[in-house]
Amino acid sequence: MPAASSETQEATQYDVIIVGAGSGNSILTPDFDDKKVALVEKGAFGGTCLNVGCIPTKMYVLAAEKAFAAREAGKLGIDLEYKGADWPAIVQRVFDNRIDLIAKGGEDYRRNGCDNVTVYDMEASFVGPKTLKTGRGEDEELITAETIILAAGARPYIPDWAHGVTFHTNEDIMRLERQPKSLTIVGGGFIAMEFAHVFDALGTDVTVISRSQLLRKLDSDIAEPFNALAAERYTTHIGRTVASAEETDTGITLTLDDGSAITSEALLIATGRVPNSDTLNVHAGGIDTHPDGRVAVDEYGRTSADGVWSLGDLSSPYQLKHVANAEQRAVTHNVLSTWSGSEDSSLVPLPRPRSFGDFHAPPDRYRGHDGTGSHRCRVRCHGQGPKLRRRGLRLGPGGLNRFGEARRRPIFRQAPRRALHGPAGVHAHPANDHCDGLRARPPDLPPRSILDPPVPRRSDGKRDPRSRPDVQRSLNLCFTPLSGAAS
């Protein structure tokens, strides 16, 4: 039984401790069945991607696209009327009927279906090398293990000016009781822009404040037309910062550095993400961090503390789910290899992606115009004709990112056929072709460029859709970690 205070308590010994049940929940392959495992998760199982990130946002995007398509249908000569969104019904579909069931099912499985796993639900923090303070319910407990895997992710950064007013982040904006009539979004990255698209499409009056160009990390080939289109859809204040914020009966008023004031019913902050190394108190565990707060790891995922590993948003410079998944696979392999006494040469390096982002837009944009003739989109295209029209765009080199290595060969990405809006609908997407290239690769296999994923062929030479690794990966992303949780 845990003692009343952890200070006087002996630490409970485990073989392995995992902190974070996002990507961390997928570590527990059958290889761990004979190990005594502590799994610490202070929030919902499934982590950011499942609960407040990739997956629910894409479900909102789906609803938003229907609304947007109806509103824009006149451009195609179709007379449709958008009468508004039943916001509570959207929330219910996404969370009550889907996400929450999956998260709960995943937690139930770990708590009740895995004899070797003990679930802790109190926030974990290091109190010394290889020792963490955590707990179950109200009861604090110290736990220790020779192997600790940190997968504690990141959280939204909240600027100082926002303290004292009501604000939302990705963690709660999708669960609002009602759709706001007006929304100010502070931030200009993927998360900000995805929500701008969703709320604007559903009929909210959206204002965007960004201190720099929107989607500034993308190539100007994409960022420039995106900014032009965003300025048409939203009220934008680019190159501006917030000086102060005030809450009144009418909503939240932000005063900008140029003295202008913006009032909206609701405020969304999407100004970056902070790795959770501080709340985890990693320095007490002898774990070094980068200046930006990320846990420092070597190429195999080892931290500066012997036996302590880290993966995902907590340590990765690339905060994307497929990167976190790929790192989880690599670290899992490396931990098991280390346990079996293998040499370092048997470890696999953390995969490093070469391409990010997904570009959702109608195929005709990719052919150089937006269907209305008013904008040109200078994304490079590969392939023309029926294939391109059927599948949407394949983006080319230099069109996606600023990572030099991507330019050696084209990166092909596909835009879904159903995308009907313009680059203003850009959002990061977790499941795509290059995910396969990120898979941890056993060292006895020859190195393969992630730019060159295999294309499985049937005997007749055609691609076998069932064996396409990217399809498999998409399914893995959404459901494998919590499989069996919900239909």
Ligand SMILES: Cc1cc2nc3c(=O)[nH]c(=O)nc-3n(C[C@H](O)[C@H](O)[C@H](O)COP(=O)(O)OP(=O)(O)OC[C@H]3O[C@@H](n4cnc5c(N)ncnc54)[C@H](O)[C@@H]3O)c2cc1C
């Ligand atoms: C709005 C949004 C949209 C996104 N869309 C995409 C997308 O389309 N495509 C894509 O690839 N990526 C997307 N991402 C990024 C993606 O969600 C993350 O990269 C990914 O979820 C990181 O996984 P992780 O396992 O490292 O961390 P997480 O999934 O965040 O898991 C960390 C877990 O650790 C728990 N935890 C943290 N600290 C402690 C502690 N001290 N004690 C106990 N538990 C703790 C947390 O509660 C959390 O459950 C999006 C992110 C956001 C915010």
